[in-house]
Amino acid sequence: MLSLLVIRARDIERLATFYAALGFHFTRHRHGKGPEHLSSEIGGTVFEIYPCNNPSESTVSTRLGFSVPSLASALEQLRRLNATLLTEPSDTPFGRRAVVQDFEGHKVELYEKPR
Numbered sequence: 001m002l003s004l005l006v007i008r009a010r011d012i013e014r015l016a017t018f019y020a021a022l023g024f025h026f027t028r029h030r031h032g033k034g035p036e037h038l039s040s041e042i043g044g045t046v047f048e049i050y051p052c053n054n055p056s057e058s059t060v061s062t063r064l065g066f067s068v069p070s071l072a073s074a075l076e077q078l079r080r081l082n083a084t085l086l087t088e089p090s091d092t093p094f095g096r097r098a099v100v101q102d103f104e105g106h107k108v109e110l111y112e113k114p115r
Helices: 012-020 071-080
Strands: 004-009 027-029 037-042 045-051 064-067 084-092 095-101 107-112
Touching: 004 012, 012 037, 012 045, 071 084, 071 095, 071 107
Parallel strands: 004 045, 064 107
Antiparallel strands: 027 037, 037 045, 084 095, 095 107
């Protein structure tokens, strides 16, 4: 079971608005002398956004995927934030799917499970 996912961002606050549109609720955290970062927990998995200290820490090659209750609603909220839609919604064996790009360049697959 996945317990932790960490991505890095140049602007953690802006990136948090993207993921908040998908239902994530972030709080600020700092472990010891480490950097302040944003953390959200869903179903026992901790999802964190850490600041990039330098370009070599980029995580944009990481592809993320999330189930959403309503793909249409999620895409509507992301459009209001001017997020980039990479792949239009379509039906797949796994449910209705679209791919968007977050504000740091991560590709994010969104799935609405069939009912």
